[in-house]
Amino acid sequence: MSVVSSGMAWKISHLQALEAESIHIIREVAAEFQRPVMLYSIGKDSSVMVRLAQKAFYPGPIPFPLLHVDTTYKFKEMIEFRDTFAASLGVNLIVHSNTAALEAGANPFRLGTERCCGLLKTQSLLDALRAGNYDAAFGGARRDEEKSRAKERIFSFRDRLGQWDPKNQRPELWNIFNSRVEPGESIRVFPLSNWTELDVWQYIHVENIPIPSLYFAKERKVLVRGNSLVMPEQEFVRPQPGDKFEDVMCRMRSLGCSPCTGAIRSEADSVPKIIAELVTVRNSERENRVIDHDREGSMELKKREGYF
Amino acid sequence: MSLPVIAQNGVPQNGIANDTVHFNIEEFLATEQSKDLLRLTTAGSVDDGKSTLIGRMLHDARGAYEDQLKSASRGGQIDFALLTDGLRAEREQGITIDVAYRYFATPKRKFILADTPGHEQYTRNMATGASTAELAIILCDASRGLTTQSRRHAYIAALLGIPKFVIAVNKMDLVDYNQDVFNEICAEFAPFLQNASARDPYFLPLSALKGDNVVDRSSKMPWFTGPSLLEYLESVDTRTHSLEAPFRMAVQGVLRPDQTFRGYTGQIASGVIRPGDEVLALPSGRRTRVRRIVTFDGDLEVAFAPLSVTLALEDEIDIGRGDIIAAGEPPQSARTFDSTMVWFDSKPLDTARHYLVKHASHVVPAHVEAVRHRLNILSLDSEPAASLSMNEIGVVRIATSRDLFIDRYADNRLTGSFILIDRETNATAAAGMILSRARNAAENAADRVARLIRSFVPAGALLNLPAEDSAAVEELRRRLQGVWDE
Numbered sequence: 001m002s003v004v005s006s007g008m009a010w011k012i013s014h015l016q017a018l019e020a021e022s023i024h025i026i027r028e029v030a031a032e033f034q035r036p037v038m039l040y041s042i043g044k045d046s047s048v049m050v051r052l053a054q055k056a057f058y059p060g061p062i063p064f065p066l067l068h069v070d071t072t073y074k075f076k077e078m079i080e081f082r083d084t085f086a087a088s089l090g091v092n093l094i095v096h097s098n099t100a101a102l103e104a105g106a107n108p109f110r111l112g113t114e115r116c117c118g119l120l121k122t123q124s125l126l127d128a129l130r131a132g133n134y135d136a137a138f139g140g141a142r143r144d145e146e147k148s149r150a151k152e153r154i155f156s157f158r159d160r161l162g163q164w165d166p167k168n169q170r171p172e173l174w175n176i177f178n179s180r181v182e183p184g185e186s187i188r189v190f191p192l193s194n195w196t197e198l199d200v201w202q203y204i205h206v207e208n209i210p211i212p213s214l215y216f217a218k219e220r221k222v223l224v225r226g227n228s229l230v231m232p233e234q235e236f237v238r239p240q241p242g243d244k245f246e247d248v249m250c251r252m253r254s255l256g257c258s259p260c261t262g263a264i265r266s267e268a269d270s271v272p273k274i275i276a277e278l279v280t281v282r283n284s285e286r287e288n289r290v291i292d293h294d295r296e297g298s299m300e301l302k303k304r305e306g307y308f
Numbered sequence: 309m310s311l312p313v314i315a316q317n318g319v320p321q322n323g324i325a326n327d328t329v330h331f332n333i334e335e336f337l338a339t340e341q342s343k344d345l346l347r348l349t350t351a352g353s354v355d356d357g358k359s360t361l362i363g364r365m366l367h368d369a370r371g372a373y374e375d376q377l378k379s380a381s382r383g384g385q386i387d388f389a390l391l392t393d394g395l396r397a398e399r400e401q402g403i404t405i406d407v408a409y410r411y412f413a414t415p416k417r418k419f420i421l422a423d424t425p426g427h428e429q430y431t432r433n434m435a436t437g438a439s440t441a442e443l444a445i446i447l448c449d450a451s452r453g454l455t456t457q458s459r460r461h462a463y464i465a466a467l468l469g470i471p472k473f474v475i476a477v478n479k480m481d482l483v484d485y486n487q488d489v490f491n492e493i494c495a496e497f498a499p500f501l502q503n504a505s506a507r508d509p510y511f512l513p514l515s516a517l518k519g520d521n522v523v524d525r526s527s528k529m530p531w532f533t534g535p536s537l538l539e540y541l542e543s544v545d546t547r548t549h550s551l552e553a554p555f556r557m558a559v560q561g562v563l564r565p566d567q568t569f570r571g572y573t574g575q576i577a578s579g580v581i582r583p584g585d586e587v588l589a590l591p592s593g594r595r596t597r598v599r600r601i602v603t604f605d606g607d608l609e610v611a612f613a614p615l616s617v618t619l620a621l622e623d624e625i626d627i628g629r630g631d632i633i634a635a636g637e638p639p640q641s642a643r644t645f646d647s648t649m650v651w652f653d654s655k656p657l658d659t660a661r662h663y664l665v666k667h668a669s670h671v672v673p674a675h676v677e678a679v680r681h682r683l684n685i686l687s688l689d690s691e692p693a694a695s696l697s698m699n700e701i702g703v704v705r706i707a708t709s710r711d712l713f714i715d716r717y718a719d720n721r722l723t724g725s726f727i728l729i730d731r732e733t734n735a736t737a738a739a740g741m742i743l744s745r746a747r748n749a750a751e752n753a754a755d756r757v758a759r760l761i762r763s764f765v766p767a768g769a770l771l772n773l774p775a776e777d778s779a780a781v782e783e784l785r786r787r788l789q790g791v792w793d794e
């Protein structure tokens with residue numbers, strides 16, 4: 001993005017303002033913590049966060065590793081994208097899986113989603129953070145995602161057990177962050193706190209940031225279950241009575257584990273079309289469907305209990 | 309064996325093809341790109357109508373937004389309550405929530421609203437929300453007149469140096485849209501605001517409930533001709549002050565990817581900078597010029613607050629994290645300074661306790677030398693005090709173990725502010741806004757004159773100053789006069 005000056009007034013766009021704020025946050029963390037790490041989930045927000053980290057230290061390299069907590073149930077395309085992406089940036093990518101739980105046969109069908117996420121995401125993340133002795137971990141969460149997130153700090157303190165106490169947060173003023181932690185304590189840092197979903201997509205568009213092709217609509221062979229479209233990548237996702245395979249124009253709105261993430265019907269095969277979809281579908285599809293909304297909320301909540 | 313929950317993100321059966329006919333994405337993206345960002349905060353007592361106003365604003369702004377998108381509304385109703393429910397629900401459950409951030413946009417601007425509830429902990433909450441705000445909306449209730457709470461809110465917001473104020477006189481429908489009621493409140497409030505150094509307040513009569521002067525100008529108050537709240541928010545200029553202030557950048561880090569490059573990273577706190585400009589590095593006091601302004605997107609010809617950049621300088625000088633790169637009138641060097649302080653921690657201020665001051669990117673050991681006075685939050689008078697407790701505001705003298713390079717908060721919000729960290733608990737104990745360097749500071753008058761001459765007069769300029777350049781001479785004399793007067 002280039003700076004524009006109109007007449008005597010120096011103007012920057014909202015995206016430039018957000019970018020400047022995020023870069024400032026990322027640089028503070030790199031300077032004030034011993035062992036920072038950036039959680040990398042392969043999704044669009046992660047892609048944006050990594051680009052901001054590149055910008056923060058250009059012409060130098062990103063001075064901390066990326067950490068992917070791999071449940072091993074991600075889409076193949078995601079893993080391919082992750083490896084190509086990391087290689088192209090020359091960044092140090094750490095992949096961590098809860099191998100003990102996987103060897104014991106953890107999958108969402110056997111355990112239910114909640115326990116499965118608990119073991120393969122939350123537990124795995126906490127293990128990985130402990131193993132790496134990380135005192136700061138960047139996450140790509142945004143305040144506009146959910147109401148309870150709206151009050152979380154940019155530097156969010158975690159005690160020795162990795163827990164968040166929403167009632168006892170450090171006040172955060174101006175752009176001054178308190179980085180002090182004792183050994184074993186840590187800070188989760190959210191450089192995208194003030195970005196909205198639309199900001200993220202616009203930034204991807206303006207900056208030409210690579211994202212996995214699963215976000216883009218194309219004809220895919222899916223299991224149609226009512227309104228849900230399931231891509232059966234894992235062999236334990238078995239067709240059930242009433243299921244049928246169909247070729248459907250569809251895409252993923254968010255990227256998770258293949259057994260638990262449904263696709264949506266969509267024609268949006270480019271970033272501008274996704275933005276158009278986001279903007280025009282917003283009212284009717286997000287807010288008016290209480291069940292979807294609730295379910296989305298609870299999914300988020302579950303994810304956040306430990307994951308963020 | 310339980311079935312995993314599948315996220316059901318349905319999309320209308322007919323897809324979006326129909327909508328895209330009406331929706332020009334290129335046009336949309338271009339408009340979006342040109343929007344700037346305004347950060348604002350709201351303050352009001354319980355029942356002044358803050359939730360109603362925010363709800364109305366989010367709703368109506370959003371409505372305008374969707375119109376502009378020419379998107380098919382699909383007859384979908386927008387859930388009004390959804391927009392502010394979070395805060396209300398929590399308030400009703402008695403959960404202490406401090407600041408909630410909300411995001412909305414109009415065709416002209418994007419807004420980040422720091423919403424702080426008006427209950428007991430308002431001082432701390434308001435300070436937090438106000439610290440990044442460029443504009444504050446202070447609500448009052450026309451039917452109740454000007455209350456102590458409204459004064460208090462305005463006072464705290466002014467203390468936090470918010471550049472612009474809207475005094476929203478709400479519930480005008482309850483007083484029959486009577487001009488006299490509005491004028492009385494203005495007449496009573498204006499001198500108070502001026503004393504509190506609230507710059508440029510915009511008094512606005514409105515009814516959040518009926519929508520008068522919120523988005524559209526009200527037909528019920530023909531006696532008022534100013535812009536509506538949203539019109540004002542969309543057009544107000546809040547950045548002039550930080551752009552006109554002298555250049556300041558706190559160094560966050562040094563980038564040395566190879567032998568050939570050395571750059572200093574930071575977010576510009578104030579002012580404008582170009583390659584070739586002379587800068588002063590502090591604490592070294594060395595002067596040099598900006599060689600390049602480096603960014604991932606290419607070198608810049610000009611950069612200004614609040615951009616995050618990397619500066620490469622002409623000369624190799626020793627600069628590290630915590631240093632300040634400045635131009636124009638330099639910041640003051642100080643180890644003791646007076647500061648307004650908002651106390652956050654449940655442990656009260658203790659002059660015997662060890663703290664850390666984090667100022668810009670510099671962290672130094674410090675203690676509170678003395679509490680000068682405390683603000684009585686009810687009467688807004690100063691009263692003697694030996695300490696400050698949670699949610700109290702006072703004026704204190706801070707002593708640091710190393711030199712800081714400070715500005716007055718009134719001149720520069722980023723190089724004039726700091727946080728106080730408790731060394732034992734690591735809690736953010738307080739926030740400080742610098743008033744002035746202590747009078748008995750180390751630098752004597754002669755040193756100060758010399759430093760000022762060095763900073764205002766480029767090296768060698770005095771030697772070949774043309775006699776007829778009376779403007780420059782006059783400027784020099786004016787500046788020096790300022791020093792002598794001090």
Ligand SMILES: Nc1nc2c(ncn2[C@@H]2O[C@H](COP(=O)(O)OP(=O)(O)O)[C@@H](O)[C@H]2O)c(=O)[nH]1
Binds near residue numbers: 517
């Ligand atoms: N008549 C009238 N009532 C209002 C107006 N704005 C808010 N109210 C009412 O005042 C009460 C308190 O409003 P609310 O928005 O909850 O106040 P808050 O506590 O400041 O968030 C509610 O009953 C509102 O309906 C207004 O402009 N006119």
